[in-house]
Amino acid sequence: MNTIFGPVYSRRFGVSLGIDLSSTGKQCNFDCLYCELAPLPAISHQHTITPVEIILDDLLIALKSHPHVDVITLTANGEPTMYPYLGELITRINAIKGDIQTLILSNSASLSDESIFHALLKLDQVKLSLDAATQEAFKKIDRPAEGIEINEIIHAIQHFSHTYTGKLFIEILFVRGVNDTEKEVIALNKALQEIHCERIDIGTIDRPPAYPVEGLNFSDLFKLSHYFDSTLPIHIVSRTHATAHPSNYDDDEILTTLDKRPLTKDDIDALFDEESKKRFQTLLDDHKITAIERSNIIFYLPSTNSERKRPKTPKKS
Ligand code: SF4
DSSP states (O other): OOSEEEEEEETTTEEEEEEETTTTSOBOSOOOTTOSSOOOOOOSSOSSOOOHHHHHHHHHHHHHHOTTOSEEEEEOSBOGGGOTTHHHHHHHHHHHOTTOEEEEEEOSTTTTSHHHHHHHHTSSEEEEEOOOSSHHHHHHHHOOOTTOOHHHHHHHHHHHHHHOOSEEEEEEEEOTTTTOSHHHHHHHHHHHTTOOOSEEEEEEOOSOOSSSOOOOOHHHHHHHHTTSOTTSOEEEOOSOGGGSOOBOOOHHHHHHHHHHSOBOHHHHHHHBOHHHHHHHHHHHHTTSEEEEEETTEEEEEEHHHHHHHSSOOOOOO
16 A cells, blocks of 8 residues: 555644655656755656556555544655546545545645646645746756746736635745745745635754755844735744844834734744743733634734735635
8 A cells, every 4th residue: 555654743733644646656746956856857647657546546445454543644755646546536535524624735836737626626725836936946856847937827826826725835945045936936926825725834854955055044034024015924934043142122123023924833933032922922811913814824913904904815716
């Protein structure tokens, strides 16, 4: 049974049973610098395809052994939307999944394909990657197969976000010296204005990458987060919080910082010194700061703008 893995626990998505739609080896239309799989030239189509029946049989057996999972995650050694029977597979999983959520982790490259677009609409949760907004940075970081254009991807994500009724997450992974320039982040910010989503996770490399590239530390990510519009639901995902240098914030600085960028407890532990953490707690006890939950992650922001900024109600067309 090699098409199913887990369950694994993810803070962002809960207890997940994974389905690998390319279990025989890497098949991807990108060759990202930061990929945790071995480097391999990008391809346009899967060459080795697992029959739907095998995946469903494996899934049924796994669900019998692990009935208490939160989510069934479609992923791959590569890009899951390259699986040619994706629509059929999702329909058949939906017929047996009961209350369990479904999720796909995709690099977004195939979303402009109408059949993929419609297949993803049938899922409960979709996580789409968007590492760059200019073709130059996109080619450098994601090394896509011939003919894949970032403008087309951005347009497809925007369109999808206006149509989809489930939970949409966007993920941006930053690589030092590649997509972490002011120009690139401003371009990403512009693209994100038209994307209605639950959360935008910004992160960096945290596993050995395919190519010799470097990630950012938490302080770099925190600085970059300020280039994004403060109404965007940005969440910094970093295992390197410890690299930040805690500083002293007075009450006003705490409220202003949270106004510009709502922070998680991990962010606060990394950024605030002990005295500032006590001030933060007092502001929280006095209801000047509010905690809100965005798909399993707690954010803190000034109570005065919790209504004004969040939760952002997705526009549906
Ligand atoms: S999209 Fe994912 S699997 Fe494909 S190269 Fe990039 S990181 Fe690796």
